[in-house]
Amino acid sequence: MPVREADLNDLQDVVRISLESLDFGPYKEIVKRSPQHAEALVNRLLTGTDGVVLVSETNGNIDGVFAFIVFPHFYSGEMTAGELIWYVTAEARTMHSFGDSIAFDLLSAGEKKAAKMGAKVMQLGAPSELVGKLYQRRGYTQVEVTYRREITCPLQLA
Numbered sequence: 001m002p003v004r005e006a007d008l009n010d011l012q013d014v015v016r017i018s019l020e021s022l023d024f025g026p027y028k029e030i031v032k033r034s035p036q037h038a039e040a041l042v043n044r045l046l047t048g049t050d051g052v053v054l055v056s057e058t059n060g061n062i063d064g065v066f067a068f069i070v071f072p073h074f075y076s077g078e079m080t081a082g083e084l085i086w087y088v089t090a091e092a093r094t095m096h097s098f099g100d101s102i103a104f105d106l107l108s109a110g111e112k113k114a115a116k117m118g119a120k121v122m123q124l125g126a127p128s129e130l131v132g133k134l135y136q137r138r139g140y141t142q143v144e145v146t147y148r149r150e151i152t153c154p155l156q157l158a
Contacts, residue, residue: 003109004057010062014067017065066083069082070082079121086124
């Protein structure tokens with residue numbers, strides 16, 4: 001399960017897989033789909049200095065993506081890597097034992113790359129409690145739970 005840093009030749013595959021994650025993931029009814037924005041963001045990550053896109057390949061086909069940005073944390077200034085996308089196609093999802101999967105290979109490579117970029121902390125989003133438990137098994141600590149609301153209409157207080 002080779003993992004490597006993506007380049008501009010991978011742009012369309014990364015966008016395709018990223019949009020697949022939205023189409024089949026837990027955010028499909030919540031987050032609006034914008035292929036143009038996804039492409040622009042992936043392009044920025046591939047050409048900038050504060051982000052990375054990693055991909056996994058099987059038989060020459062990209063089947064997983066892990067992308068993050070590195071930034072100084074708002075409160076501490078501690079360099080933090082924040083996950084933007086982490087997705088493995090359905091066909092490539094197998095785990096023989098805990099941590100033995102393309103998904104964890106991508107995460108491990110991401111942690112190493114983030115550390116080389118100066119990050120001291122990796123932050124991951126957990127779309128479910130089950131996913132959060134997997135993160136905890138890997139040594140991550142739950143920090144918060146996020147909520148989302150469109151703000152196009154006035155706030156109604158009870």
